[in-house]
Amino acid sequence: MKKVAFYTLGCKLNFSETSTLSRIFQERGFEKVEFTDTPDIYVINTCSVTDNADKKCRKVVKEALKHSPNAFITIVGCYAQLKPKEISEIPGVDAVLGAAEKFQLVDILETFEKKDAPQVHASPVSEVNTFVNAYSFGDRTRTFLKVQDGCDYSCTFCTIPQARGKSRSNTIEKVVAEARSIGDSGVKEIVLTGVNTGDFGLQEGVRVENFYQLIQELDQVENVSRFRISSIEPNLLSEEIINFVAGSQRFMPHFHVPLQSGSNKVLKLMRRRYLRELYAQRVEWIKTAMPHACIGVDVIVGFPGETEEDFLETYNFLNGLNISYLHVFPYSERAKTLALDLPSVVPQKERNRRADMLRILSEKKKRAFYESQIGYEGKVLFEADITDGFMEGFTENYVRVVAKYDPVLVNEQKHVRLTNITAAGLMEAEETYHELLAH
Template identity: 80%
Template sequence: MKKVAFYTLGCKLNYSETSTIGRIFQERGFEKVEFTDTPDIYVINTCSVTDNADKKCRKIVKEALKHSPDAFITIVGCYAQLKPKEISEIPGVDAVLGAAEKFQLVDILATFEKKDKAQVYASPISEANTFHNSYSFGDRTRTFLKVQDGCDYSCTFCTIPLARGNSRSDSIANVVRSAHEIAESGVKEIVLTGVNTGDFGIQDGTRVESFYELVKELDKVEGIERFRISSIEPNLLKDEIIEYVATSQRFMPHFHVPLQSGSNKILKLMRRRYQRELYADRVAKIKALMPHCCIGVDVIVGFPGETEEDFLETYNFINGLDVSYLHVFPYSERENTLAPDMAGKVSIKERNRRADMLRILSEKKKRNFYEQNIGREFTVLFEDDVKDGQMEGWTENYVRVVAKYDPVLVNETKHVRLTNLDANGLMEAEETFQEVLKH
């Protein structure tokens, strides 16, 4: 029995796919082991969102060879689709598989015998037109369930359509079936993932269902206590979705909504499908119905053409929004996108300065959001990560709670009252048996 280990770079979607590929190996008789357990095979699932994908990939390959010098090393994922030849030249790499091939890698590679040169199996991205059902299992308390893949948008900074192909989705029936399977395994929270999750419903190039319909059907799945929507574009976050989540007992009051810029000028250069006014409207709608809802925001700084005035417009816009935290990305040039050829390049130093400013703002926003919830009652789903004798969990509205480790609490929901913030900015709580307030 050959041993196989996995390493995942990037997003929740990648985690769901790595876990599914792992189950394919196990069904074929391979033993899944930890990265350091001298495996015979490594599968490294890569990301391409930032410009350091090559650096990270090389580092993981180097570390793998330290643990198992004779291992067969396979690279899959977005970076593998975009730069297969480049990856094949990394010392130690034995095989590179593109987007259309990664779920067939056990069949394609068969014996996993090393060759004189790395094997490359990467079809044109147009051939990545099939949806592969995927969800993570056994890796975390929560499960990441993939419902959509690919993207039909053409943002000028993004390579994802080149790495994953056109937008396509599972059917509602199949997603619900997966949710029931996950529920039977004892998992209590599912995070819905996709490249452009709100674009759910396209099959064979035709829209046949909608994300709103999917939400309504998943809300009926018994055994799953919580659903979260990982990320959804503001133009696809319709009123009906917000209104439904506000009354749902299973969909959590937590949205992650990419903004990217608070300047309409920059949004236009990025080819985003909304302007800042729509974004502000979405935040206002959410908060009107769910005052204690958590709202996360993605922001890119230093995009070509972004002047200091444009950046300050973004900073002030976000500062005035009732949002809870930010994911901040300094702009990085990606090959085969339009942005690198645009005028007004911003220096790396300036990009990092702007990013630091927004990260400080994010900490202020997060602390303010946490403080607003002190004294309120929620349920916390505790996870199995233990650090320094403590465990952590999340409330419905994504407040991170710390508690003394108790094995009985793992994957259990407890009614608590939030009491105060500790020195690390985590929420402390006391158990309560009173009826929990949903929002």
């Protein structure tokens, strides 16, 4: 029995697909092992959102060879679709599979025997037109369930349409069936993932269903306690979706809504499908319907043409918004994107400075959000990871709570009152019948 290990770079969607690949291998008689357990095969699932992700891929390959010098190394994912030849030239790589081939890798590679030259199987992205079901399982308490793939948007900084193809979705019927099956296995929280999750409902380029219909049906899945929406574009986050989540017992008051810039000038250069006024409106709608809701924001700084005035406009816009945390990305040049042709390139040092400023703002926002939650009563779902005798879990609105490890608490929900913020920035809590959880 050959041993196989997996490594995932990138987003929750990638984690769901890696987990599915793992199950495919196990069903075919392979033994899944840890990265350091001298496997016969490595499968590295890549991201290519930033240049740093490309560098990470090379580093993971190098580390794999340290642990198992004779292993067969396979690269899949977005980077594999975008630059298959470049990846095949990385020392130690034996096979590269594109988006249309990655779920057939066991059939394509068969014996996983090394050949004189790396094998490259990467069809044009135009041939990537089918939806493949995927969900994570066994890797952590929460399950990431893929409901949508690909993207029809044309943001000038993004390579994802080139890497994953056009927008396409599972059907509501199949998503609900998968959610019920996942719930039957004991999982209590499902995170809905996709490239452009809110664009759910396209089948062969025709809209037959929509995201609002999907969450209405999932809300009827009784054996799953919690659903989260991983990320949703502001122009697709409708008032009816927000109001539905506000009234739902299963959908959590937690939204991750990409902004990218608080400058309308830069948003237009990026070819985003909204302006800052719409974004501010969405935040207001969420907070009106759910005052305790957590709101996360993606931001790109140092985009070509972004002046210091534009950046400060973004900074002040975010500072004035009632949001909870930021994911900050310095702009990274990506091959074959329209942004490469834009003038007024921002120096890398300046991009990093602006990113640092926003990361400090993020810490302030998160701290203020946590402080506003002290005294709040809700439920924490505890996870299995243990660090220095402590475990962690999340409230419905995504406050990270720390507690002294108790095996009985793993994958269990507890009614708590949030009491105090630790030096590490985590929340302590006590059960509502006053039994201290974290002390």
